[in-house]
Amino acid sequence: MVQFAPGFGQRFIVTVDTEEEFDWRRPLDRTSHGLKHVPLLAKFQEFCEGQAVAPVYLVDYPIATCPRAAEVLREPLASGRAEVGVQLHPWVSPPFDEDLSEFNSFSGNLPATLEREKFARLYEAITANLGAAPLSYRAGRYGVGPNTHRVLKEFGVPIDTSARSLFDYSATGGANFRDLPLKPWWIDEERSLMELPLTTVFWGPLRGAGSWLYPRLWRAPRIRGAMSRFGLLERIPMTPEGVSIGEAIRGADIALDLGLPVIVLSFHSPSLGTGYTPYVRSEDDLDALYDWWRRIFAHLASRNVRPTSNREIMDAAALA
Template sequence: MTAGIPDYDMLIPPLHTQKAAFSQAFGQRALLTVDTEEEFDWNGEFHPFDYDLDHVRRLAKFQEFCENIGVVPVYLIDWPIANSQIAVEILGDAAKRGTAEIGIQLHPWVNPPHEEEVNAFTSYAGNLPPDLMREKFLRLRDVIHRNFDCAPRIYRAGRYGLGSHSARMLREAGIAIDSSVRSRYDYRKGHGPDYSTHPLWPYWVDEERSLLELPLTTVYWGMLRQLGGILYPWAERFPRLPGLLSRLGLLERIALTPEGISLQDALRGLDIAIDDGLPLLVLSFHSPSLVPGNTPYVNSEEDLDGFYGWLRGVYAYLDMRGVRPTTVSEIVDHVVV
């Protein structure tokens, strides 16, 4: 760390002075991120070796779909994916052709070294001892570099699990972008971080402007949306209240993901984000959703058709609104340092 240059705690909402700006040519753009990971029971206990990779072959179809609609996805891959020969063939080929990008996603419970007690608390990498988190991260980075012949420039902590030492780890590893902050979500009940008051705008994590944060895009919609940052966290204390507020058109939280968000709702969310002048929209989903039954969001082939329909509809609407797809490389080139 350079003398006099502090590492900001990424769990603390940034100051306004940390807000990032982009070149005029950048305009408004959208980045598609894929949490590319093993299949496991989302409602079960965490286990270092009890998982499957049956959906990996479906990545070829998804990649073809993205190429057909002119989108370059960034695959944030974790340890099991990084060591899958099928994933290397499919995603490595796309990355070499420039039709996909590779990033890092740390699921600590499946990533060696296996020194911690595996439980809900340690499933968030930021809760691990800093040296152990760093060692897991570096092993994953090195495997990706070796197997995919690339140097990833973007990171996402699995389960959005940043910690107070994450910034230092990422800076020392030369990572240019983090996208672990899920703005307007609070994971403290499950031992995770609280991002409920983090902004949607990209911002610099450090004074050197060497690490850029790209929060996942989630907006508030409704008559009370300007008060969403205060009202929604309060409403979440009462199980039925957020749904009631949404049905009344008063307040709704809309994440830009095909997982649990309808196309109609997503289009309303896009309008809010675009009209508010957000320079970069970050969309996301989990790769196991590409096969029915792996996640709560896709339970049938009909659901999967709807999943692809969501992406097709969202990108058609973005094109109509003048928002172009982007890549990590373009973001790095256009951000004002």
């Protein structure tokens, strides 16, 4: 596990899967997407600055090559009020040498040379258009593979945040993160590449058996739902998308009690507009999303948990 400098304490970081809009209910394709929500990133950036939070924008190819995104993000990135990372959606990232399929939507399933070339073109687009070198990476659909970390080390990206602990995507061709740690760990012996997993916890009196019990209830959603309603066992990812603020506060408290040094919060940028994701369908939903952020920030502050950044995380690890 990664050790941090004594004064680092417990922190949180906000990560934004900054991506194109597309219909989540339909099969993926290369052209049926939009970028209408991109100007709304400015409002979220202003909101975060008011909370003394520097968000991490994990940018995919349509965003990296969007002039309006550069207008919104370039200055906050240059001043350190935000950070940028890479998010690879292979179905919209050139070169398009692979068949379009669910299996190939996980970039780690691609041939090593193709995964590298897609990453390289995206990395170059980000540095050229947004004016900042990416400090972290998240595979689209959390789709890391056996060659991914070699690519990150080649390009000097120090943090991978693709692992979604307690989740298993192997049924559709993705990775199985079910048994991975919740705390950050070093991927390589040189300690040049850190895994910073998205934060998910089990809550309830049965949480000690959650890793064993929850997967066995996957084909029994009614039982899983009943256990959640009766407060016996609940899996809580730290996101405003589909997670109430009450659940999130319970999750944050569990994460802190477990001693997690960094709580990784995440959501998708199209949720900043109405009608682009299943989670924000109306203005009331959008107001609720911003209220979720206000309340989780306030709760974390009440627990003496301060915001952090990729740069601070790596500096604190180097000083441990």
